[in-house]
Amino acid sequence: MSFTSVLLDLFFPHKCVFCARVLNKGDDGWCSQCTESLPYTDNRGRQEGDHFAFCISPLYYRGPVRKSIMRFKFRGAIAYADTYGKLLAGCIREEPDIGYDLISWVPLSSKRKRSRGYDQAMLLALATALELDDVAVETLEKPQDVQAQSELGDLQERSANISGAYIVPDPELVRGKCILLIDDVVTTGSTLSECAKELLDAGAAKVVCASLARG
Numbered sequence: 001m002s003f004t005s006v007l008l009d010l011f012f013p014h015k016c017v018f019c020a021r022v023l024n025k026g027d028d029g030w031c032s033q034c035t036e037s038l039p040y041t042d043n044r045g046r047q048e049g050d051h052f053a054f055c056i057s058p059l060y061y062r063g064p065v066r067k068s069i070m071r072f073k074f075r076g077a078i079a080y081a082d083t084y085g086k087l088l089a090g091c092i093r094e095e096p097d098i099g100y101d102l103i104s105w106v107p108l109s110s111k112r113k114r115s116r117g118y119d120q121a122m123l124l125a126l127a128t129a130l131e132l133d134d135v136a137v138e139t140l141e142k143p144q145d146v147q148a149q150s151e152l153g154d155l156q157e158r159s160a161n162i163s164g165a166y167i168v169p170d171p172e173l174v175r176g177k178c179i180l181l182i183d184d185v186v187t188t189g190s191t192l193s194e195c196a197k198e199l200l201d202a203g204a205a206k207v208v209c210a211s212l213a214r215g
């Protein structure tokens with residue numbers, strides 16, 4: 001360990017991504033209390049949806065998980081991606097039906113990416129892929145901004161809102177491939193369905209999904 005990293009650790013101690021407690025030596029991104037008490041899903045939170053085979057998620061989107069993801073998405077806590085990536089990669093490794101050829105993500109619109117400065121699902125996908133000794137590649141684009149899904153009610157409303165919002169700029173990239181599509185949070189699954197539909201229309205063979213947290 002270098003002198004600078006000792007100083008950095010002293011002045012900027014590593015904190016748990018979920019509860020912000022200062023981490024003990026050996027803790028890997030999240031603390032032992034959170035390791036015990038996080039809202040883990042059973043059976044990898046597996047749920048089925050239209051156009052995608054299934055979606056798995058290690059955590060439920062509530063309590064400290066929800067707060068943590070809000071900091072990641074809206075308050076610039078991009079360093080959380082490393083820890084999230086480890087959690088999500090662990091969940092993916094445990095899923096027996098996960099076979100895939102390509103890892104990708106649900107993109108933000110270009111406008112929102114510019115205003116936020118980063119695309120959190122891309123960071124999560126890159127970190128997860130790294131953990132899996134793989135790379136994540138961009139397969140989808142969202143040219144237009146639409147109303148935030150979180151501001152809308154039921155599945156029908158959400159599906160109508162994003163219908164046609166995503167495009168596959170390079171169909172050759174996905175043709176015949178099984179795509180593992182990553183997002184930070186899945187609630188109704190309508191965004192994943194819409195993205196999966198576009199990928200299948202562009203020639204992808206199958207889409208499976210993984211999100212850090214689910215509703």
Ligand SMILES: [Zn+2]
Nearest residue numbers: 016019031034
């Ligand atoms: Zn914690």
